[in-house]
Amino acid sequence: MVTKQYNKAYPIDKSKLNRNRWMFIKEGLRRGYDIKKIHPQKRIFFVEKNGKGFIYDTLPGALVARTHIPYIANKFFQKKIMKASGVSVAETFGIAKSVDDLKQITCRFPCVVKPVQGSLSQNVFTNIGDAQELRKLVKKVTDSKGGTALIEEMVTGKEYRFLTVNGKLVSCVEKDPARIVGDGIHTVQELIDIKNADPERGAHDSLTHTIHRIAIDDFVKEKLQNENVVLDDVLAKDRNIVIGTNVFVLYGGDFIEKTSEVHETFVDVSERFSQMNDIFIVGFDVIAEDITKDANKQKYIFNELNEQPFFDVNEKCNIGTGAPVAKVMWDEIEKIDIMTKKFLLF
Numbered sequence: 001m002v003t004k005q006y007n008k009a010y011p012i013d014k015s016k017l018n019r020n021r022w023m024f025i026k027e028g029l030r031r032g033y034d035i036k037k038i039h040p041q042k043r044i045f046f047v048e049k050n051g052k053g054f055i056y057d058t059l060p061g062a063l064v065a066r067t068h069i070p071y072i073a074n075k076f077f078q079k080k081i082m083k084a085s086g087v088s089v090a091e092t093f094g095i096a097k098s099v100d101d102l103k104q105i106t107c108r109f110p111c112v113v114k115p116v117q118g119s120l121s122q123n124v125f126t127n128i129g130d131a132q133e134l135r136k137l138v139k140k141v142t143d144s145k146g147g148t149a150l151i152e153e154m155v156t157g158k159e160y161r162f163l164t165v166n167g168k169l170v171s172c173v174e175k176d177p178a179r180i181v182g183d184g185i186h187t188v189q190e191l192i193d194i195k196n197a198d199p200e201r202g203a204h205d206s207l208t209h210t211i212h213r214i215a216i217d218d219f220v221k222e223k224l225q226n227e228n229v230v231l232d233d234v235l236a237k238d239r240n241i242v243i244g245t246n247v248f249v250l251y252g253g254d255f256i257e258k259t260s261e262v263h264e265t266f267v268d269v270s271e272r273f274s275q276m277n278d279i280f281i282v283g284f285d286v287i288a289e290d291i292t293k294d295a296n297k298q299k300y301i302f303n304e305l306n307e308q309p310f311f312d313v314n315e316k317c318n319i320g321t322g323a324p325v326a327k328v329m330w331d332e333i334e335k336i337d338i339m340t341k342k343f344l345l346f
Contacts (some may be wrong), residue, residue, distance in 0.1 A: 007082045008038070009038060009046075010036075010037045010038070010040055012035070012036075012045075012058065013108045014208075015207070015235065016207070016303070018312075019209065019210055019312040020034075020311045020312040020325075021043065022208075023311075023312055023325075024060075024325070024329060024330075025045070027326040027329075027330050030068065031330060032094075033049045034053075038055070038189055039113055041058065044056070045057075046204040048343075051341060052343075052346070053339055054343055054345070054346040055345050056345055059277065059281060059308050060281065060307050060329065060333065060338075061346065063281060064173075073326075074117055075114065075115075075116050075117065075304055076095055076116050078305055079092055079152075081274065081277070082302055082305065085273050085301045086269075086272070088300055089133075089302060089303075090112070090153040090154075090155050090303065091152060092150065092151070093105055093108075093152060093153070093154040094106075094151050095140050095148055095150050096142060097149075098139050099142070100134075102131075107161070108153070109129055109134075110128055111128050111151055111152065111154050112124070112125065112126050112152065112153070113150070113242060113264070114149070114150050115149065118308065123141050124136045126154060127154060128154075131178070141228065141250045144301075150261075155286075155287050155301050157300065158174055158176045158289075160173065160258065160313060161173050161255075161283055161326060162262075163281070163284075163314045164279075165280065165281050165324070165328050165329055166274075166332040166335075168271060169259075169271055170328050171257075171311075171322070171323035172258045172312035173256055173258055174258050174268075175205060175322075176253050176255070177243075177253045178251055178253045179242045179243060179245030179253075180195065180212045180240075180243060181235075181242065182241075185232065185234065186235070187223065187231065187234050188233055188235055189216075189231040192214050192216065192243075195214060196213040198211075198318075201213045211252075213252060214251075215252065217252070220244075220284075221243075223242070224241070243298075247338055254317075255313045255317035255319065257320020258320075259323060261292045261294055262291055262292070263291060263295060265292055266286070266288070266295050266300075270284055270302075279307050280329075280331060280332075280346070282306065283309025283311065283314075284302050284303075284309075285306075286301055286302055286306075287301050288300035291304070311326075333346075
């Protein structure tokens with residue numbers, strides 16, 4: 001019996017869980033499921049109701065036996081898998097474990113450098129214009145712990161997070177980098193303070209918030225310098241300045257609900273890939289000129305995929321209504337009858 005094998009439970013500390021993981025657990029508890037953490041360090045949970053249940057790591061599907069995609073956390077292999085499935089991806093110029101590896105790589109500028117593995121858009125550098133800048137940023141990535149740099153084509157457009165659950169697209173949000181809009185009255189600093197005053201915005205490293213405050217770091221100051229403004233300047237009415245260095249909301253950006261606007265061709269691409277590879281939940285980072293128009297008539301890429309997605313950005317986006325992702329996940333779990341007496345890994 002699984003209950004004998006896992007006869008010790010550990011407290012589920014909400015403050016140590018990312019918001020999406022807690023949202024999933026909370027919805028399960030609301031439905032009457034008994035959910036226990038069964039490993040002292042890892043995020044492994046035991047779900048039971050009426051003598052049936054399952055075990056999952058982080059989120060259902062994260063280590064599911066039926067998922068047969070190898071190396072899914074590796075962005076280089078992700079692209080190979082997506083391309084083989086007929087999904088448009090950015091051209092890969094090469095991977096580098098050190099700057100010396102650049103001697104063997106030919107790339108076009110501008111280009112992008114990112115870690116082969118990682119999340120939250122950390123150490124992702126775009127619009128790299130020349131070989132000198134490329135060397136500097138590859139070194140930054142490879143000097144990080146276990147860092148291997150992926151160098152790829154630069155594709156311009158708006159950035160989105162598509163989310164599928166059990167092979168169906170349930171949400172799309174646009175990722176908008178941190179920006180301020182002038183009103184002719186407030187200074188740049190005051191405009192940042194007004195935006196940061198939103199109680200939904202947490203500190204940069206907060207696990208319990210979906211959107212985060214703008215941190216005035218050296219990168220933001222450089223952005224302002226490029227716009228010929230300083231923090232004490234009053235920004236002219238309607239002047240719009242992007243001051244974020246990254247679209248991810250950890251850097252002060254916003255998530256905008258766009259699900260109803262997604263063209264059927266984009267829906268088809270995301271759902272077909274999820275169904276072909278049998279992934280229960282997957283988040284796609286998509287760059288496109290216009291998701292309201294035919295995907296086949298524009299340049300677009302599915303940039304990355306994640307089977308442990310931060311789905312709170314889809315459910316709790318700060319502009320628009322969002323989608324009830326946790327509810328949909330439990331609805332689908334109940335529909336596919338994953339609850340068994342065997343308590344399989346899901």
